[in-house]
Amino acid sequence: MANRPLRRQLFAAALLLVAVTGSACTLLFFSFLKAHSIRSTQTSLVRQARLLQDDLLVFLETGRQQDIDQLCKKSGRLTGLRYTVILPSGDVVGDSDEEPRRMDNHGGRPEIREAMAAQSPAFSLRHSDTLQRRMLYAAIPLLGSGSPATVVGVLRCSLAFDAIDADLVALARTIIAAVLLILGMAGSLALYLSGRLSRPLSEVERMATRLAEGDFSLPGPALSPGGRPMEIAALDGALRKLAANLERRIGAMVSRHQELETVFAGMVEAVIVVGRDGRLRKLNRAAVRMLGVEEERAMGRRMLEAVRNVELQEMVAHLLGKSGEDHLEKEIVVADNEEERILQAYGGVLVDEDGETNGALIVLHDVTRLKRLENLRRDFVANVSHELKTPITTIKGFVETLLDGAAADPQTATGFLRIIEKNVDRLTAIIEDLLMLSRIERDEEGGEIEMADIELRRVLAGAMEICQPQAAAKGISLDLRCDDALPVRLNGPLIEQAVVNLVINAVKYSDPGREVVVRGGMEGTQIRIEVEDQGIGIAAQHLPRLFERFYRSDKARSRKLGGTGLGLSIVKHIVQAHHGTVSVRSIPGRGTTFTILLPGARLSPR
Secondary structure (H helix, E strand, C coil): CCCCCHHHHHHHHHHHHHHHHHHHHHHHHHHHHHHHHHHHHHHHHHHHHHHHHHHHHHHHHHCCHHHHHHHHHHHHHHHCCEEEEECCCCCEEEECCCCHHHCCCCCCCHHHHHHHHHCCCEEEEEEECCCCEEEEEEEEEEECCCCCCCEEEEEEEEEEHHHHHHHHHHHHHHHHHHHHHHHHHHHHHHHHHHHHHHHHHHHHHHHHHHHHCCCCCCCCCCCCCCCCCHHHHHHHHHHHHHHHHHHHHHHHHHHHHHHHHHHHHHCCCEEEEEECCCEEEEECHHHHHHHCCCHHHHCCCEHHHHCCCHHHHHHHHHHHCCCCCCEEEEEEEEEECCEEEEEEEEEEEEECCCCCEEEEEEEEEECHHHHHHHHHHHHHHHHHHHHHHHHHHHHHHHHHHHHCCHHHCHHHHHHHHHHHHHHHHHHHHHHHHHHHHHHHHHHHHHCCCCCEEEEHHHHHHHHHHHHHHHHHHHCCEEEEECCCCCEEEECHHHHHHHHHHHHHHHHHCCCCCCEEEEEEEEECCEEEEEEECCCCCCCHHHHHHCCCCCCCCCHHHHHHCCCCCCHHHHHHHHHHHCCCEEEEEEECCCEEEEEEEEECCCCCCC
16 A cells, blocks of 8 residues: 555544544434433333323223223324223233224233233333334233232333434434534644644655765754644754764765675685574675575575575574684585585674674685595505505515525425515506506696597507407407597597506406407597496496596405506596596496597598
């Protein structure tokens, strides 16, 4: 509903008050007059009935019923009232308007029953079945001369209520006319008073509007209290004081806000400001980017609604609570699409001028990469230590055995030396793989990987040639499927090494008599290389971690077959150095397929 001027509201309120009051008084007064009129008429009817009481008693005691009816009709013509005489049996013996013998029994009429039972006047206002009109009845008992006195009959005097209604309607019209006159006078007065009150308030409203628009220079002198309410003059003075205070405080706030915005703009860390009620009040660009929220939708919402991170919400609740701590440091994890980001959170309490908690400030620093590098370094050191410790321990044990006298037996010494040689070869393989992995990572980071135009079949055939002796020794056939003329641009030795690692893995984990298929070709603008075996397969839970350094899905079998645990990791880094991807799909018991996708369009044959 639209706002209305104060003058109209005051006028409407005063007019409504007068109208409601006048209507209520009219209704009450009319109700009182109606009740008073009925009571007066009832009293008059009883008096008229008393005038016939003595004559009727004489007629009833002497049995002169004909005289009773004649008396009723005569009195009715003289007074305009209706008189009816009823015996205790309910039979009518006299009536001023009707023939008694034609009238039904009146013993059941309420006023008749009450008059006989109470032996006192009784009244009733109801519809008459005989006359088909609303009637006001007054019945008096006729008591005989015996002792104790008994009711020998009832005299009922009645009057049509239409006459009373007509008087009341005329009176109501007079009262309504008077109320309307008073309402008009009150409306005029209300209009004058509302205008007198609203004018100074309008001036105050204009002053407040200028304050709201930022104009603190209020023109003109203060409103004079003479002829105006004292409260409005006091309000004018208060507004002028408010203008001076606002001008000073807003200037300080603007300066502080500019400083804060400058700090926000220069920070790379995420900054979050939370109000006392736990709702977001401020976010910088780094926070929007780091938490993946929309600033407009997040502002004004609670932390859990905007960010949906329980740890961050608990941190805010702890700072805003009554714990007494004004600083808090915590490491939290937030979801970033399907990945997780690790944030180092620093929280502090914001206080107002009175030292009361006014909110909390949270600063977030993304340490995801540092944590991942730290975890990789820790895992790498642990895995390298474990992989090197096993052959070194074996070598040391056999050397000590030889030194203790086993060297005297040539056959035993030869067996021990072969075991030592095997573990030295294992150490050499691990070190060579680590050096290769380090070299690939260095070239990848420096962007120094050399690319050349070469036929893809030539690269894949070279890898098959390297793996052929090991495959033949196990009775496994190698099948190369690639077009002869398919020139591509890549680093031949590195891709050859990646395919060798995949084929060697396929041979190791395949039973004799099986087949390993290597496919090469184009898939759109990408180079696609597949190595498919019919080996034991890999369980689904191992697939996500298969390319991690030193990770083995079957540790016992892998070590038995002589693997270093770095082959697939080398493949992954070679592919990444080419800005490609490597994936694996496997069904336990049916085989495994590794797929390499490298960017680069097929070259035209020379």
